[in-house]
Amino acid sequence: MTLKYIILIVGLFVFFSLTYAQHDHKQIQDSTATYVCPMHPEVTSSKPGKCPKCGMELVKKNLNQQDSNHHHAVAVNPYLGTNDRYTPFQNFAVPVANSTTDPSKIPAFTISNLEKDIETKAITGARAGLHLPKGSADVKTIRYDLFVTDSIVNFTGKKRQAIAVNGSLPAPTLVFTVGDTALIYVHNQSDEPTSVHWHGIFLPNRMDGVAHLTQHPIPPHKTYVYKFPVLQDGTFWYHSHFSLQEQIGLYGALIFNKRTEPDIPTIPVVLSDWSDMNPHEINRRLHAGNDWFAIKKKTTQSYSEAIKAGRLGVKLTNEWKRMTAMDVSDVYYEKFLLNGAPEHHLSQFKAGDQVRLRIVNGSASTYFWLSFAGGKLKVIANDANDVTPVEVDRMLIAPSETYDVVVTIPENMKYEFLATAEDRTNHASLWLGSGMDMPADKLPKLEYFEGMKMMNGMMKMNGDMKPMGHEMSLQQVDMNAVMYPELKKSISKDHHAHSEKVYVCPMHPDVISDNPGTCPKCGMELELKKGVEGKQSEHDHTASAKGDLITLNYNMLESVEKTTLPDRPWKDLSFELTGNMNRYVWTLNNKTVSESDKILIKRGENVRIKLYNNSMMRHPMHLHGHDFRLINQYGERSPLKNVVDIMPMETLTLEFAATEDGDWFFHCHILYHMMSGMGRIFTYEDSEPNPEIHDPVAAYKMVQMDDRMFTLSGEGSLQSNGTEGLVTYSNTRWQISQMWNVGYKASQGYESETTVGRFIDKMQYVMPYVGFDYHYKKVTGHEKNLFGDTERNMFGQKANKSNRKVPVFGIAYTLPWLVIADMRVDTNGKLRFQLGREDIPLTPRLRMNWMVNTDKEYTIGSRYIWTKYISLGAHYDSDMGLGAGVVFTY
Numbered sequence: 001m002t003l004k005y006i007i008l009i010v011g012l013f014v015f016f017s018l019t020y021a022q023h024d025h026k027q028i029q030d031s032t033a034t035y036v037c038p039m040h041p042e043v044t045s046s047k048p049g050k051c052p053k054c055g056m057e058l059v060k061k062n063l064n065q066q067d068s069n070h071h072h073a074v075a076v077n078p079y080l081g082t083n084d085r086y087t088p089f090q091n092f093a094v095p096v097a098n099s100t101t102d103p104s105k106i107p108a109f110t111i112s113n114l115e116k117d118i119e120t121k122a123i124t125g126a127r128a129g130l131h132l133p134k135g136s137a138d139v140k141t142i143r144y145d146l147f148v149t150d151s152i153v154n155f156t157g158k159k160r161q162a163i164a165v166n167g168s169l170p171a172p173t174l175v176f177t178v179g180d181t182a183l184i185y186v187h188n189q190s191d192e193p194t195s196v197h198w199h200g201i202f203l204p205n206r207m208d209g210v211a212h213l214t215q216h217p218i219p220p221h222k223t224y225v226y227k228f229p230v231l232q233d234g235t236f237w238y239h240s241h242f243s244l245q246e247q248i249g250l251y252g253a254l255i256f257n258k259r260t261e262p263d264i265p266t267i268p269v270v271l272s273d274w275s276d277m278n279p280h281e282i283n284r285r286l287h288a289g290n291d292w293f294a295i296k297k298k299t300t301q302s303y304s305e306a307i308k309a310g311r312l313g314v315k316l317t318n319e320w321k322r323m324t325a326m327d328v329s330d331v332y333y334e335k336f337l338l339n340g341a342p343e344h345h346l347s348q349f350k351a352g353d354q355v356r357l358r359i360v361n362g363s364a365s366t367y368f369w370l371s372f373a374g375g376k377l378k379v380i381a382n383d384a385n386d387v388t389p390v391e392v393d394r395m396l397i398a399p400s401e402t403y404d405v406v407v408t409i410p411e412n413m414k415y416e417f418l419a420t421a422e423d424r425t426n427h428a429s430l431w432l433g434s435g436m437d438m439p440a441d442k443l444p445k446l447e448y449f450e451g452m453k454m455m456n457g458m459m460k461m462n463g464d465m466k467p468m469g470h471e472m473s474l475q476q477v478d479m480n481a482v483m484y485p486e487l488k489k490s491i492s493k494d495h496h497a498h499s500e501k502v503y504v505c506p507m508h509p510d511v512i513s514d515n516p517g518t519c520p521k522c523g524m525e526l527e528l529k530k531g532v533e534g535k536q537s538e539h540d541h542t543a544s545a546k547g548d549l550i551t552l553n554y555n556m557l558e559s560v561e562k563t564t565l566p567d568r569p570w571k572d573l574s575f576e577l578t579g580n581m582n583r584y585v586w587t588l589n590n591k592t593v594s595e596s597d598k599i600l601i602k603r604g605e606n607v608r609i610k611l612y613n614n615s616m617m618r619h620p621m622h623l624h625g626h627d628f629r630l631i632n633q634y635g636e637r638s639p640l641k642n643v644v645d646i647m648p649m650e651t652l653t654l655e656f657a658a659t660e661d662g663d664w665f666f667h668c669h670i671l672y673h674m675m676s677g678m679g680r681i682f683t684y685e686d687s688e689p690n691p692e693i694h695d696p697v698a699a700y701k702m703v704q705m706d707d708r709m710f711t712l713s714g715e716g717s718l719q720s721n722g723t724e725g726l727v728t729y730s731n732t733r734w735q736i737s738q739m740w741n742v743g744y745k746a747s748q749g750y751e752s753e754t755t756v757g758r759f760i761d762k763m764q765y766v767m768p769y770v771g772f773d774y775h776y777k778k779v780t781g782h783e784k785n786l787f788g789d790t791e792r793n794m795f796g797q798k799a800n801k802s803n804r805k806v807p808v809f810g811i812a813y814t815l816p817w818l819v820i821a822d823m824r825v826d827t828n829g830k831l832r833f834q835l836g837r838e839d840i841p842l843t844p845r846l847r848m849n850w851m852v853n854t855d856k857e858y859t860i861g862s863r864y865i866w867t868k869y870i871s872l873g874a875h876y877d878s879d880m881g882l883g884a885g886v887v888f889t890y
Contacts, residue, residue, distance in 0.1 A: 079356075079380040079389065079406065080560065081258035083130060083178050083233070086138040089261040093346060093355070094339070096255075096268065097172035100143040100185075109187055112222040115206065115691040119225055123181070126202035126625065127659040129231025132179040138259075139179040146171065148250065150190045155335045155342075160276050163190065163240070163249040169340050170362060171238070171252025173268045176230045178259050184226040186218060193217035196226065197241035198254065199400060200384055200642040201625070203228035205662025206692045208624055211242040212702040213663050213681065215692040233258040234384025235358040235402040237270070244279035244364075246671055251362040256384070264406070266356045267346070269430065271397070271419050273333040273366040282331055283672055286584045287730070288713030290889070292868055293332035294325060295844060297425050301325035301448050302841035311449040317456045320816045322765070324582060325841075326451045327617070328483075329423035330672060331365050336421050338428035345414070347434040353409045355432060356380075357417065361397045364671040367422035367618070367645075370395050370405070373440040374415035374432070378406040379552060385627065385640040388558040395552035396422065398620035398645035400669035409433050416440040446483040455616060458649065461816070464614055474554040474632050474652070486549070555632045557639040563629045564636045565657050569605045577646065577668075577678070579615040580764045585676055585732050586615070586668060590762045592677025592732055593667075594704035599682050601658045607682075609654040613646045619678065620645045620669040628656035643669060661687040677707030677732060707732055714890050717873050721883030722748055724875075733758050735767065741880060749777035749801065749879040757812065765814040773826060775804040777879060785878045787856040794854040797830045801855075806830075822853075847871075863887045 034046060100106065111118070125131070132139060151164035165171030176182055188194050195217050197209035207228045208214040218224040233256045240250035253268040275282060285292060294300045306315035318325075335342055349355060361368060370377060376391040381404035389406075397403055409415060413433055418440035420427040427442070503513045503526035511519050517526050579586040588596070601607055609628070613619060620643050627640040631653040646652050667679030681703075693699045708731055716725030722743035729736040734757070741751040757769030779802050783790045793799050810824025815835075822834040836851030845865040852858040861875025874884035 077380075077389065077560065079262055079264070079404075080386060081233070081261040083132075083259045085260050086177075087260040089177075089257045089263075089266075091263055091265050092175075093265040093267045093348065096175050097144060097166070100145045103143065103145075106145055106185070109185075109223040110221075112216070112218055112224050113692065114216070114694060118227060119183075123204060123227050123229070125229035125231050126204065128626070128657070129202040130178060130233075131229075131231060136179055138177075139181075141181040141183050142176055143183040143185070144174050145185045145187065146196075147187045148190050148194055151249070153249075155274050155337070156276055158276050161248065161278075163194075163245055165250060165252060169249040170270045170272060170337075171250065173253040173255060173270075174238070175255045175257065177257045178230055178233050180230045182226070182228050182230055185223055186226065187223045188218040188220055191220050193219055193242055194240055194245060194250065195224075195242045196238055196250070197624070198226065198228075198236070198238050199622070200232075200234075200236045200402070200627075201228070201254075202231050202660075203625065205625065205660065205664070205687075206690050208662075208664070209238075209241050210624070210663075210665055212699045213665060213693075214690065216699070217242050230256050232256055232384060234381055234386075235268075235360065235404055236384050237360040237362055237400075237402065239362060244283060244671060244675065246362075247273075247275070247279040247282070247364040253358065253360050253362075255358060262356075264354055264356045265349070266358060267430070268339075269357050269359045269417075270337075270339055270362045271360065271366075271368050271428065272337045272340075273331070273363040273421070274335040274337055275331060275333050279364070279671075283675060284711045284713065286330055286672055287676075287711040288728075288890075289324075289582050289584070290713070291325070291839075291841075292865075293330070294327070295865065296332040297329075297423060298844070299325065299327075299423070299446075299448055300841055300844045301452065302843050302846075304843040306449065309449050311453070314449055314453045314456060316817075318452050319818055321456060321459050321461060322763075322814055322816060322818055323455065323459065323616075324818070326448045326455065326483075327581060328446060328451075329366060329421065329425075330584075330617075330670070333366065333421070333425070336363075336366065336368075336419065336426050336428045338419060338430055341428075342426075343429045343431070345431045347414070349409045349433045351409055351412045351433075353433075355407050355409070357405045357407065357430075359397060359403045359405060361399050361401050363399050365399060365673075367399065368397050368419040369422065369443060370397060370403075371418050371420075371440045372407045372415065373418070373438045374407060374410050376407075377552075378408075379557075380404045380406055382557055382639060383627070383641040383643055386560045387639055388560055390552070390556050390558075392550045392552040392556075394549065396645075398618070398643060398669070399671075400620055400622055401643045401645065407432070411435075413438045418442075441486075444485040447485060448483060451483040459616075474630075474650075554630055554639070554644075557630075557632065558634040559637045559639050562636045563638055563640050565606045565629070565655055568657070569602075571601060571605050571607045571658075572610070573599065573607065574610045574612070575680070577611065577613040577615050577619055577621075578762060579617060579673075579678070581616065583730070583759075583764055584672070585764060586617075586619075586673040586678035588678060588680055592707040593679050593681065594677060594707050595732075596680060598663070599680055600685050601682050602685050603658055603661065605658050607656050607658055609656075611644075611646050611650075611652045611654065613648050613650050616648050617670075617673075618645055618647045619673065621666065622669045623654075623656065623666045623682075624664045625660055626656045626664065628654040630654060658684065660684060662690060663687075675706050710734075710736075712890070715887060717875075717885055717887040719873065719875070719883035719885030721877070721880045724877070724880075735759070735769075737771075741877065743880045746776075746778035747780070748881065749775065751775045751777075751879070753808075755808075755810075767812045769810055769812065769824075771808045771810070773804060773806055773808050775801050777801045785856060786858065790856045790878075793830070793832065793856060795831050799855050800828075800830070849875075865889075 146165050149164050151162045152159050153162040162169055186196050195209050195211040195215060205214055207226050211217040236254040238252055238254050239246045253270050291300060306312045338344060371394040378389050378391050380389050381387060383402055409432060413435040414431050415433055415438045417430040418427055420443050424443050424446055503516055513526055575588045578590050622643045627642050629638045630641050630644055631638050644652055661684045664682045666682060667674045710729050710731045712729050714727035717723060724741045727738045737755045739753045743749050752774045755769045755771030757767040759767045806826040806828055808824045808826045810822060812820055812822045815821050819835055819837045825831050832853055832855055834853035838849045840848040842848050848862045850860045857878050859875060859877040863871040863873035865871045869889055871887040873887035876882045
């Protein structure tokens with residue numbers, strides 16, 4: 001009997017305890033419910049309402065429930081692996097590099113490291129990362145020998161020079177395990193210096209691989225030893241950080257496995273871009289403002305194309321605001337490569353198989369759209385940091401970003417994993433499985449004039465972007481979406497039968513209204529669309545699916561662990577990303593690396609960086625040697641990254657803990673933007689001297705040389721009435737110009753103008769200059785032209801064309817419609833005001849130019865672009881008369 005009472009009492013106690021706990025838990029849940037702005041996670045409220053910063057509705061977040069769900073997700077997440085025990089991972093579905101097990105077979109070499117005994121001495125790793133306790137089992141030194149050689153490749157039917165590593169392009173995939181010590185010998189067997197950067201790795205500063213900043217370049221036919229403990233896990237990569245070598249082959253995947261990884265077939269995927277043009281020539285052409293790449297991509301957006309598209313007004317407005325054609329990608333590439341080829345096939349996979357793709361965007365300047373014909377892409381890691389798995393239909397990977405993605409083979413067929421260049425000129429493919437081909441949907445061509453119209457509405461006359469009334473961030477508003485035909489929803493006749501007018505957001509085609517107003521997502525005015533009733537999408541066979549496309553953005557990434565920083569002092573920095581596409585100048589706060597001081601930070605503080613992109617291009621900003629928190633809706637579980645892609649008009653907040661020593665580069669990872677000076681250098685105060693840099697002052701001057709380099713460009717003609725041309729030699733700020741007009745007869749005149757100028761404003765519209773003017777013409781009597789007597793100019797001053805040799809001082813200013821206004825005075829006091837414009841795109845290949853000045857000189861001409869360097873031209877000049885011939889462009 002006593003036992004029954006005991007059982008009854010215990011049972012009642014347990015029942016009431018559970019009831020109270022559930023009631024208490026509900027009270028806690030109710031009390032911790034909070035409302036958060038999806039655009040500004042720092043804006044929170046205990047009540048529903050709107051965000052005071054952007055006006056968006058606050059979203060209810062139950063913090064306890066979110067936390068509980070998160071921990072449940074972590075517990076069942078099959079992709080995390082562990083560092084608690086060691087299990088060798090051997091499930092690579094493609095070959096990876098073999099480590100060096102017998103160093104005696106390596107040919108003799110000379111080490112160029114200045115640090116003595118680097119091969120044998122113990123090396124201290126970065127302070128950040130996972131440090132295993134001493135004596136951990138299966139911790140070892142893994143050695144690789146990489147042989148860098150000059151090579152010849154043929155991707156397009158033309159042989160071109162490239163860089164191979166161990167005979168391959170891309171370089172071989174190197175694999176380590178957490179706790180290992182990486183010992184990597186880079187044998188530079190090429191004929192020019194090199195260096196290798198270990199992208200995203202926590203490592204000693206002298207091992208970071210930035211030429212002249214953390215080490216001297218590896219001389220030709222010398223060897224450099226990189227050595228560092230492996231303190232992280234994930235998908236990384238390595239690439240040259242010397243000059244423009246990254247473009248031509250020195251890049252490869254770098255995988256740091258956890259001590260036990262999920263046993264999923266794994267494929268390293270290295271995406272890259274290939275041009276037959278030498279990268280130095282690419283860089284020169286970009287700075288010259290030459291539009292040959294647009295011609296090759298069929299994206300010149302000329303006047304004839306604007307008229308054909310019914311967008312002449314858009315084109316005129318675009319040039320009125322001193323903008324040139326819309327540009328999604330700077331460079332024309334002949335091929336896009338996936339693991340060194342446009343296409344790969346792996347037939348071993350069957351229905352139901354999961355495959356892990358460790359994706360590296362190793363391109364120099366290309367963004368890639370990723371999609372999979374077999375269904376969703378399950379994103380499980382970004383920049384080597386685990387995230388809560390999220391499924392999407394497609395995603396855009398920026399240059400230098402890495403993602404780990406899991407795909408599932410649905411049937412016994414062959415499914416295409418498709419990587420399409422953002423400008424949609426071409427793609428690369430990986431086919432998984434065997435059987436009938438199941439291709440992924442190819443992306444249609446971009447509608448550039450739609451993008452041009454959008455940019456017209458967002459750009460001020462001074463070149464700055466207009467404020468949107470709220471901050472855009474985290475890729476949630478893709479301004480390029482207006483150019484994506486596949487996102488334009490089919491608007492059914494039934495839905496709009498009652499309305500003759502339909503209003504659509506130019507940035508979010510899915511936002512549709514019967515009435516005018518503003519878009520609830522971005523605040524832009526809705527535009528009236530005509531003739532849409534009853535029309536189907538041009539891709540109506542998949543319209544329903546495409547209308548619901550889920551595209552990855554940074555606000556969807558949630559770290560699997562809390563990423564909040566320790567409670568330390570904060571250093572706040574702000575950078576405005578600025579640029580000039582016409583002269584290809586890219587800066588932070590309107591300064592290049594060489595124009596700015598190093599940014600001093602202290603070990604033990606936290607650094608917060610606010611980025612605002614005030615340029616019309618997106619930029620993947622990379623921080624060497626550190627991970628940063630990218631603040632998003634998940635707050636304390638905001639994702640960790642080492643690269644962040646920031647779109648035009650976006651504002652992003654990054655936070656990182658300052659834990660290291662030395663100099664660390666922060667820069668745009670579009671190669672040609674970086675070389676133009678878009679970056680900064682963070683320097684830790686009171687750092688130990690770098691043993692690899694014996695003269696830091698001289699070495700840093702070499703770093704500054706990159707964005708100070710001058711490029712040569714020009715155009716000259718050989719025509720029936722003489723020769724004329726203009727050659728410029730310029731860098732970020734300075735421009736040296738030589739102009740000439742030389743007739744075959746003395747009566748046609750000989751003219752030469754040499755000027756040296758410096759651009760002084762942010763947008764580089766204003767250039768004061770000095771120079772020298774020489775003009776000789778045999779004058780017989782009173783010559784007249786369209787403006788009358790040419791003996792005196794329009795100010796009544798003597799023109800002195802017969803023998804003018806005089807210094808000049810002037811200022812050139814870019815007016816709306818890209819007209820150059822030039823006012824100058826010579827040392828004799830004679831004034832000249834001139835207006836002119838070059839390179840007016842009448843058709844994709846037909847260009848026009850004109851000039852008129854107060855000396856009563858004028859010219860008008862045109863040229864048809866035949867090849868990269870040669871055009872056929874004709875012009876009329878007030879001195880030289882009518883002529884036609886060949887124009888050479890460089």
